[in-house]
Amino acid sequence: MKRKKYLFEVCANSVESCLEAQVGGADRVELCAGIPEGGTTPSYGEIVTARQLLKQTKLHVIIRPRGGDFLYSEVEQEIMLRDVEMARRCGADGVVIGCLTAQGDVDLQATRRLMEAAEGLPVTFHRAFDMCRNPHEALEQLIDLGCTRILTSGAQATAEAGIPLLRELQQKAQQRIILLAGCGVNERNIARIAAETGIGEFHFSARVTLESEMIYRNPTVSMGGMVRIEEYERQVTARERVKQTIAQLRP
Secondary structure, eight states, rough: OOOOOEEEEEEESSSHHHHHHHHHSSEEEEOBBBBGOBOOOHHHHHHHHHHOOSSSEEEEEEEEESSOOSSOOOHHHHHHHHHHHHHHHTTTTEEEEEOOOTTTBOOOHHHHHHHHHTTOOOOOOOGGGGGGOOOOHHHHHHHHHTTTTTEEEESSSSSSTHHHHHHHHHHHHHHSSSEEEEESSOOOTHHHHHHHHHHOOOEEOOOOEOOOSSSOOOOTTTTTTTTOOOTTEEEEEEEHHHHHHHTTTTT
């Protein structure tokens, strides 16, 4: 019996995380800024540097101008179109997008415009999908649009909790589009998600917390204002966690 081929994408919050993912054996990274907001478009410098340093691992770039919902104004859509063009010109291997209408459906017009701007690059529709009113209808719409894949947690807080819908969507997709299971995927649950859904691509962060090397620290000032931010630690993907997660399905 032929062994199923799995692909692994790491959600990378920096070039440092991209390089750790590459050493750990990731097939692809999704480069994002603004992780606490769910991921926003990274800077030009971040994209260019990642492109220069990633040799074995493909680079996909999220195109999202802000946190919050996925209902975008005309101005925001213009920003996204320019960011897609920038990512393409910087040598990205794919882009990651997601636009919804106020009624909770896929914004077909905005999505089509962004896909046209990608000029043939693979397009992933991100977890805006999990905020859709009707995921089964959204699946068919994204297939008709020609999207390459959908990143989804099965409309639940984590992919593990979303296993029932992920299984349904995978069966309904019938290889017409790739489902990428993500959110809360780790070395402890990836094998279960794969076995119970039949999905073959997985999205995870494999991060660890690193303590700041700052010696002097001003306890009276916070860059987050009223929002509590841990300013003397940061989250970075760890190669060993990437290896451990992949090893659950690719021994």
